[in-house]
Amino acid sequence: MQKDISISVNKIDNYEKISGCAKYVNDVQIEGALYAKTFRSPIISGEIVSITVPKLPDGYFAVDYRDVPGKNGVKIIKDDMPIFAEKILRYFGEPILLIVGPQKSVVQSLINKIILETKLIEPIYDESNIAINYHYEKGNPQNAFSSANRIFEYTYQTGYQEQAYIEPQGMIGYSEGDKITLIGSIQCPYYVKNAVLLALGCSSEQVRIIQPAVGGAFGGKEEFPSLMGCQLAVAINKIHKPIRLIYEREEDIEVTTKRHPAIIRMKAAVDSDNSLVAISSDIRLDGGAYLGLSNVVLSRAMIATTGAYTIPNVDCSGIVYLTNTVPNGAFRGFGAPQIFYAVEMFLNHIAKDLGIDPLDFKMKHLAKQGDLTSTSGTFRDPILMNDLIKRALEISDYRRKSQKYKLENQLRGMGISLFFHGCGFTGSGEATIIKAQVKLHKDEQDNVDILIAAVDMGQGVRTTMSKIVAHTLGIPMDKVRFPYPDTDFVPDSGPTVASRTTMIVGGLVAKAAQKMHDRWQNGVADTVIEQYVQPDYIVWDEATFHGDAYPAYSWGVNIVDVSVDKVTNQVTLEEAWSVYDLGKAIDDLVIKGQAEGGITQGFAYGYLENMEVKNGKVRQKNMTDYIIPTALDTTKITTELIDNPHAGGPYGAKGAGELTLIGGAPAVAMAIENAIFRRVHNIPVTPESIMELIEYGNR
Amino acid sequence: MAIVKFTLNHQPVTVQSDLNRRLLDVIRNDFNLKGLKEGCGEGECGACAVLINHEIVNSCLFVLANVEGKEVITIEEFAKTKRFTVIKEAFAKMGAVQCGFCTPGMVIATESLLHKNPHPTEMEIKVALSGNLCRCTGYNMIVEAIQEAAKAGEGLW
Numbered sequence: 121m122q123k124d125i126s127i128s129v130n131k132i133d134n135y136e137k138i139s140g141c142a143k144y145v146n147d148v149q150i151e152g153a154l155y156a157k158t159f160r161s162p163i164i165s166g167e168i169v170s171i172t173v174p175k176l177p178d179g180y181f182a183v184d185y186r187d188v189p190g191k192n193g194v195k196i197i198k199d200d201m202p203i204f205a206e207k208i209l210r211y212f213g214e215p216i217l218l219i220v221g222p223q224k225s226v227v228q229s230l231i232n233k234i235i236l237e238t239k240l241i242e243p244i245y246d247e248s249n250i251a252i253n254y255h256y257e258k259g260n261p262q263n264a265f266s267s268a269n270r271i272f273e274y275t276y277q278t279g280y281q282e283q284a285y286i287e288p289q290g291m292i293g294y295s296e297g298d299k300i301t302l303i304g305s306i307q308c309p310y311y312v313k314n315a316v317l318l319a320l321g322c323s324s325e326q327v328r329i330i331q332p333a334v335g336g337a338f339g340g341k342e343e344f345p346s347l348m349g350c351q352l353a354v355a356i357n358k359i360h361k362p363i364r365l366i367y368e369r370e371e372d373i374e375v376t377t378k379r380h381p382a383i384i385r386m387k388a389a390v391d392s393d394n395s396l397v398a399i400s401s402d403i404r405l406d407g408g409a410y411l412g413l414s415n416v417v418l419s420r421a422m423i424a425t426t427g428a429y430t431i432p433n434v435d436c437s438g439i440v441y442l443t444n445t446v447p448n449g450a451f452r453g454f455g456a457p458q459i460f461y462a463v464e465m466f467l468n469h470i471a472k473d474l475g476i477d478p479l480d481f482k483m484k485h486l487a488k489q490g491d492l493t494s495t496s497g498t499f500r501d502p503i504l505m506n507d508l509i510k511r512a513l514e515i516s517d518y519r520r521k522s523q524k525y526k527l528e529n530q531l532r533g534m535g536i537s538l539f540f541h542g543c544g545f546t547g548s549g550e551a552t553i554i555k556a557q558v559k560l561h562k563d564e565q566d567n568v569d570i571l572i573a574a575v576d577m578g579q580g581v582r583t584t585m586s587k588i589v590a591h592t593l594g595i596p597m598d599k600v601r602f603p604y605p606d607t608d609f610v611p612d613s614g615p616t617v618a619s620r621t622t623m624i625v626g627g628l629v630a631k632a633a634q635k636m637h638d639r640w641q642n643g644v645a646d647t648v649i650e651q652y653v654q655p656d657y658i659v660w661d662e663a664t665f666h667g668d669a670y671p672a673y674s675w676g677v678n679i680v681d682v683s684v685d686k687v688t689n690q691v692t693l694e695e696a697w698s699v700y701d702l703g704k705a706i707d708d709l710v711i712k713g714q715a716e717g718g719i720t721q722g723f724a725y726g727y728l729e730n731m732e733v734k735n736g737k738v739r740q741k742n743m744t745d746y747i748i749p750t751a752l753d754t755t756k757i758t759t760e761l762i763d764n765p766h767a768g769g770p771y772g773a774k775g776a777g778e779l780t781l782i783g784g785a786p787a788v789a790m791a792i793e794n795a796i797f798r799r800v801h802n803i804p805v806t807p808e809s810i811m812e813l814i815e816y817g818n819r
Numbered sequence: 820m821a822i823v824k825f826t827l828n829h830q831p832v833t834v835q836s837d838l839n840r841r842l843l844d845v846i847r848n849d850f851n852l853k854g855l856k857e858g859c860g861e862g863e864c865g866a867c868a869v870l871i872n873h874e875i876v877n878s879c880l881f882v883l884a885n886v887e888g889k890e891v892i893t894i895e896e897f898a899k900t901k902r903f904t905v906i907k908e909a910f911a912k913m914g915a916v917q918c919g920f921c922t923p924g925m926v927i928a929t930e931s932l933l934h935k936n937p938h939p940t941e942m943e944i945k946v947a948l949s950g951n952l953c954r955c956t957g958y959n960m961i962v963e964a965i966q967e968a969a970k971a972g973e974g975l976w
Contacts, residue, residue: 134911137919138926139903140854140894147853284954286858286866287920335856335920336954369859578918578955709914713956717917720957743863743952751948751958 125591125771128709131583132602133333133576142333145290145305146366153292153362155224156183156355159231160375161205161214164736165243165444168207171216172235180221180230183355190321194347195314201410201447203319203350209238210409211444212736213375215347218355220363243444243736251407252415252440254422256665258496259433261389264398268389272470276386276462277802278785280731281379281721282740283451284748285577287335289344289376290366293352300353301328306345307337308615309573313607315346316353327353329607337577338721339450342617343413344377370742377449378731380405380417384462389433394474396467396485398433401425403459407440408447414440417448419546421455423669426494427463428505428538429485434494436665445733450617452718453541453781457725460539461803464786469799479518482538483509497668500657504764505538505675508699512536512677515758516697521681525794531684532694535791537783538677542670543775544620547660550671556652557611558628560589560636564645568593568636570602570629572613574621579777580710581621587706588626588770592633593640611649619775622706623672623768628652630770655768672766674774675701678719678783682791689807689814691727691792693755698783700759703766703774715759715780722784724749727792727805825886828852828896838884842876843867845883846893854894854923858952865951868924869893875931877950894923897930905972906930906964915964917955924951929965937976938969 136142173182185192185204192206193199205216216236219227265271291304300320306312309329316327329349334341352365367376382405389398403421407414418438425436451457471481487493489502513519518534525532544550559571570589576582582602590597603609613625632650639646660667681694698715705711731746732739740746765772785803793800796810798817805813823834827850834845843860846852846869855878858866862880869878870892897903906929909915916922925948932939932947939947944965945958953961969976 128914130911131914131916133919134916135907137916137922138907138910139898140923140926142919143853144856144920146857149851285918285920286864286952286954287856287918288858333919335858336918338954368857369861580917713914713917713960716957716959717955718957721954742861743859744861748952748954749958750952751945751962754945754958754962757957757959 122591125587126705126708128707129583129587129597131580132586133582144287144333144335145292145303148292148303148332150292150294150362153364154220154222155227156218156220156363156365157227157231158215159217159219159234161209161212161216162236163209163238163240164212166209166238166240168205168209169237169239174230174233176230177226180219180226181359182217182219183358184217187358188319188354189357190319194350195318196343196346196412197415198411201347201412203347203354211446213446214409215351218351220355220359245443247404247441249442250439251411251442252418254418255437256495257435258494261398261400261433261435264433265389265400268397269392270390271387272390272473273387274466274469275801276384276465278382278458278461279804280381280733281451281725281729282373282731282746283338283340284746285336285338285340288367288369288372289341289348291345291348291352292362292364293356294362295356295360299326299328300356301330302349302352303330303332304345304349305334305341306331307341307575307577307617309605309607310612311343311346311615312349316349319350320353320357331575331605334575334577338452339454340376341577342450342615344449373740373742373746374738375446377412377447379451380407380414380448380458382458384458386462386466388466388470390470394476394481396431399426399431400435403438405440406448407442408445409442410447411440411442412447412449414448416546417455421459422665423495423542423546424456424459425463427460428487428540429482430487430491431485444736446738452721453778454618456541456778456782457722457785460537460782461785461789464537465789465800468790479536493669495665495667495669501672501766502764503675504701504762507762508675508677508701509538511760511762512679512697512699515760516679518679531686531795533791533793533795534679534681535787535789535794536677536679537786539783540673540675541619541775541779541782543623543672543674544670545618546669547662548654548658550624550652551654554614556614556625556628558613558625558632558650559611560632560648562636562646564643566599566642568600570600571610572625572629573605573610574613574625575605575616577616579714580707584622584706584710585626585629588630589633592630593637619778622770622773623775624652626770626773627768671768672774674703674776674779676779676783678787680723680787680791682788682795684792684795684810689810693723695755696757698757698759699762700779701762701764702776702779703769704763704772705761706771706773711761711776712759714776716757718780719757719784720749720754722781723788726785726788726803728753730804730806823883823887825888826890828892834883836883838882840883841879842881842883842886843878846878852893852895856920856923858920863952865924865928866921868927868951870927870931873931873934875928894926897927902930902972902975905975906968909964909968909971913960913964913967915956915961921951921953925953925961929968933969933976
């Protein structure tokens with residue numbers, strides 16, 4: 121009898137990380153590497169009239185759009201973002217050129233001497249430049265609204281959030297003959313490779329991407345590094361010397377992608393027995409200056425517009441509008457944190473208007489196995505939300521505390537959120553776009569190498585994948601190796617995003633390991649390649665948002681107890697509880713880490729992390745201005761799991777990485793709302809906004 | 820340019836350099852010790868922490884001139900000690916490590932705390948860690964690791 125796979129093991133990279141031996145990109149030494157820095161747009165919106173670069177000393181170079189041999193567009197979805205601006209400048213800090221040379225101080229002084237003449241164009245910050253407009257329906261929402269007993273309508277707003285990985289963005293590269301190698305702090309080696317191929321217009325074997333240790337990412341290193349990779353590759357292609365492009369924190373905060381601010385209008389039809397019969401929503405995302413991944417973020421948000429509930433009639437619209445501000449992009453949750461915040465608050469507010477208990481109202485509408493999803497797909501697996509909620513209420517003593525705090529009226533409140541996350545790419549993305557492939561190789565000493573492009577950025581994938589292989593093959597962990605991904609050696613198993621790595625890639629790795637197991641011969645080398653095949657029941661029409669958006673869903677309940685300071689309006693998290701269904705944990709301690717880290721980011725999104733863009737510029741310049749939680753901001757967190765194995769995942773595992781962030785903001789916002797007896801509509805709920813709410817807010 | 824003498828990882832060293840250079844750059848570039856990391860460059864994140872005369876210091880804010888005559892210990896040297904082994908095992912056991920970028924700084928912070936206070940309370944640990952940012956863990960697992968290290972390393976500090 122084998123041990124339960126969930127029992128934790130010593131993570132394979134613990135020692136190298138604790139001792140400081142792990143090599144991150146800035147620790148990689150390449151003899152003679154030049155230093156590169158980006159000259160950026162000093163204006164928010166305009167046209168380049170002329171650029172005068174000072175005379176460059178020997179060994180110094182300027183690299184701009186004229187040096188791009190292929191397409192001057194970063195391959196993301198629509199390749200709309202230039203690698204280097206040519207004429208039009210669309211945001212403050214947009215890259216124009218690189219100055220490259222041996223001395224950092226000289227490079228910086230050359231940058232300071234560049235003279236840029238521009239013609240200003242009136243910047244756009246409103247919704248006048250709509251890039252994406254989606255709409256879908258389920259049932260017959262028009263009828264439902266026209267025959268509704270009551271109609272409710274509220275608007276919710278969410279702010280920016282910065283990923284704030286502790287290791288800033290960075291990349292270093294070199295050339296050998298006509299081949300360029302880039303080593304970078306990245307989530308998606310093949311995204312960078314494919315972007316560089318388009319930029320250089322060269323063949324696949326001429327570009328190699330290697331991932332070293334990555335110091336956190338959270339989506340921030342999903343698409344952004346493709347831009348840096350293209351710039352660096354173009355520079356190396358021109359100069360033929362190794363070059364280092366590492367951001368400092370201020371530059372990183374100023375110009376890298378952030379979570380999309382959203383305005384979400386929600387409207388609901390309720391019938392005479394207080395049932396929600398229809399929901400209509402309008403989700404508006406500020407994409408920033410370029411589209412990037414914004415349309416995919418929008419679709420993930422739209423698909424979750426009914427939250428964890430089954431509502432028979434749905435009318436959902438969404439837009440992405442472009443503004444002259446820093447481009448927004450991937451961030452853990454990818455549209456879900458915005459929409460779950462809105463839905464959870466909305467149902468809470470409807471229940472309060474109806475004079476009924478918000479949790480009872482929500483539980484009455486919970487999605488069940490066999491129900492149609494918002495996009496008329498089917499929830500095929502058992503949904504254990506009732507068990508999750510029951511357990512969360514027990515361990516938190518939610519009902520009693522809620523009642524007690526309400527009666528005491530001492531600025532203390534409980535909040536609860538119910539949510540899910542669709543695991544893997546939306547719709548048929550895995551089959552039509554990603555086409556993941558994994559490879560296992562066994563040598564004659566029976567050591568097994570895992571050859572996949574999945575990046576360990578802290579979420580422990582090197583350990584969990586190794587565990588899956590060791591467990592399936594019945595061999596010790598130390599016979600399994602997971603080298604850092606290198607596109608010269610690993611197939612494209614897809615990007616490390618969308619809570620897909622354990623379920624999709626891990627599922628393929630388990631299948632490959634099973635094949636290897638079934639034909640195992642001691643001392644004989646063997647290679648197994650496994651290709652993703654989409655389950656045939658998944659049918660998705662991207663144009664109409666109709667069908668199964670995801671193969672599986674992970675579910676969660678968060679509860680938090682907060683107090684608000686009477687004088688300063690500071691929020692203190694008193695305690696938090698979570699219960700999740702993520703199928704099956706591949707490693708309990710890794711999941712605990714995801715749960716605690718995720719909810720901490722989620723709470724902070726709701727009340728602490730405040731980023732403003734005023735007149736086209738990010739006002740928070742560094743980690744002093746942009747406050748992320750410190751050890752003193754945390755509270756005791758209790759996390760429990762309820763197993764609910766999914767047939768498509770390895771050992772029943774589903775996605776876990778993003779789920780744990782999604783419920784934090786609605787739970788904390790609701791707890792603050794209950795503490796101050798005022799309706800909360802916008803996050804983050806900062807002390808300033810609490811002061812205003814207490815003064816002017818609605819009960 | 821000036822000459823600065825100090826002790827780095829128990830070895831006397833001499834650096835001839837601009838006095839305004841950051842200790843961070845001197846250690847990482849001149850001595851090729853890459854265990855300390857630059858996360859913010861402004862003393863907020865603690866990833867660049869070293870011990871100077873047994874006090875935790877952000878090396879990004881410390882200029883070379885100020886290190887004259889002092890004793891600097893980096894993670895590389897500390898990693899050779901028994902106390903490190905205890906901390907390492909506690910961090911591994913409690914799941915205190917995710918991306919690892921803040922971890923060497925967290926280890927230095929742990930040593931600095933336990934050196935002064937071998938039996939810290941939970942709040943004392945949180946205060947001691949408040950100059951070290953971690954974006955992955957939410958901190959509790961690091962706090963638990965330090966409690967575990969204090970227990971397992973009884974008598975070492």
